[in-house]
Amino acid sequence: MKTIFALSTIIVGLLLPICGYSQLMSDSEMRGVNHSFYPIVGYSSDLGFFGGGLFQRIDYADGIRPFLSNTVVDVTGSTRGKWAGAFEYERTRMFGRPLRTRSILDVVRNPIYNYFGIGNRSEFSTSEFDDGLYYLLQRRINARFEIRKPLYLMDGRGVVEGVFRLKTSYTENEDRGADTRFVELPPPGADGGWVNTVGAGLIYDIRNNEFDPRSGIRAELGADFSPKVAGNDYGYSFYFAELTSYLSIVESTVFAQKIAAEHSYGTAPFYELPVLGNKDGLRGFAMNRFLGESSVLYMAELRSWLFHFFDDQVKFGGHLFFDTGRVFSDTDSPRLFDNWKRTYGFGGAMSAFNPDLIFRGELGFSEESYRIYAGIGFAF
Numbered sequence: 001m002k003t004i005f006a007l008s009t010i011i012v013g014l015l016l017p018i019c020g021y022s023q024l025m026s027d028s029e030m031r032g033v034n035h036s037f038y039p040i041v042g043y044s045s046d047l048g049f050f051g052g053g054l055f056q057r058i059d060y061a062d063g064i065r066p067f068l069s070n071t072v073v074d075v076t077g078s079t080r081g082k083w084a085g086a087f088e089y090e091r092t093r094m095f096g097r098p099l100r101t102r103s104i105l106d107v108v109r110n111p112i113y114n115y116f117g118i119g120n121r122s123e124f125s126t127s128e129f130d131d132g133l134y135y136l137l138q139r140r141i142n143a144r145f146e147i148r149k150p151l152y153l154m155d156g157r158g159v160v161e162g163v164f165r166l167k168t169s170y171t172e173n174e175d176r177g178a179d180t181r182f183v184e185l186p187p188p189g190a191d192g193g194w195v196n197t198v199g200a201g202l203i204y205d206i207r208n209n210e211f212d213p214r215s216g217i218r219a220e221l222g223a224d225f226s227p228k229v230a231g232n233d234y235g236y237s238f239y240f241a242e243l244t245s246y247l248s249i250v251e252s253t254v255f256a257q258k259i260a261a262e263h264s265y266g267t268a269p270f271y272e273l274p275v276l277g278n279k280d281g282l283r284g285f286a287m288n289r290f291l292g293e294s295s296v297l298y299m300a301e302l303r304s305w306l307f308h309f310f311d312d313q314v315k316f317g318g319h320l321f322f323d324t325g326r327v328f329s330d331t332d333s334p335r336l337f338d339n340w341k342r343t344y345g346f347g348g349a350m351s352a353f354n355p356d357l358i359f360r361g362e363l364g365f366s367e368e369s370y371r372i373y374a375g376i377g378f379a380f
Contacts, residue, residue, distance in 0.1 A: 036357055040052050045370070047078040136182040140169060145165070165198065193232075221241050222240055274292055314351070319346065324342045341367075357376070
């Protein structure tokens with residue numbers, strides 16, 4: 001019965017956005033301004049039932065791909081008390097030059113933020129999880145600005161870009177009881193505070209499409225620095241590397257892979273540490289299940305668009321996935337291939353009236369639990 005309920009909620013989460021409004025537009029007609037509004041109603045294991053709205057405005061001026069500008073406003077609330085609002089504005093041209101900027105503002109109140117401890121072997125009990133002993137209340141505001149400049153163009157096949165980032169955030173944490181893991185094993189950064197970072201990196205991108213890639217490769221290297229002299233409550237640095245690849249097997253079917261590694265150095269608060277166990281990796285474990293100073297992750301998906309309607313204006317697809325990875329801490333084995341965690345599952349996707357806006361639902365299984373996910377865009 002649990003699996004049947006999970007499947008039904010995934011289907012509901014994918015179908016309800018059809019009730020929204022969007023201008024009809026085919027991929028070959030990407031010109032002008034496209035407005036979309038979707039009421040969102042669904043269910044996920046970590047949030048419970050949730051609802052809200054998503055507004056997107058994409059400007060395809062002069063047929064510019066992927067777009068000239070993209071504005072997204074997303075507001076949601078859940079029956080478990082989490083409220084979140086996000087504003088994102090991205091533009092691919094600035095001052096007549098190919099400078100790509102992205103500005104993001106997130107505001108979250110989350111009374112079910114999970115903390116299980118630090119390390120790859122942190123303990124988990126289903127009964128304690130159901131009793132809320134892993135919860136804490138977190139309030140967070142986060143602002144981020146990123147600018148990307150092409151360094152080398154590869155004859156229309158791709159680009160190498162330089163990236164510069166700025167981020168500022170303020171976090172408050174509050175315990176949910178004296179017997180919670182957050183109180184019994186207080187993590188670094190339990191008091192919250194300011195985190196201001198400056199970062200840089202490189203991107204290599206030869207994908208055929210940003211939103212629904214069917215072929216190509218994307219690689220990114222980067223580092224962020226958070227020195228105390230910048231008004232931080234914590235001093236640390238963060239490094240990451242990521243490689244994704246896409247291979248078309250047969251028509252409408254793609255094999256996608258991702259490998260990623262992260263490492264923090266210094267005194268990072270727990271909510272800024274590398275994390276596995278969410279919709280972005282190790283799907284099937286409880287949210288924020290594994291925290292560590294470093295992490296490594298491999299993900300694989302077999303995706304296919306299965307049904308097409310209204311001259312491809314509406315598409316439904318499905319995918320199978322497999323995730324594996326682990327985190328590293330002072331209490332874990334330093335050997336790379338020790339105690340890797342594994343999850344697997346399946347999901348569905350829907351594109352309605354705009355091929356650049358994809359809704360996704362998934363059901364993931366791990367050795368500890370199963371999880372239902374709903375969100376915007378593919379996992380990678």
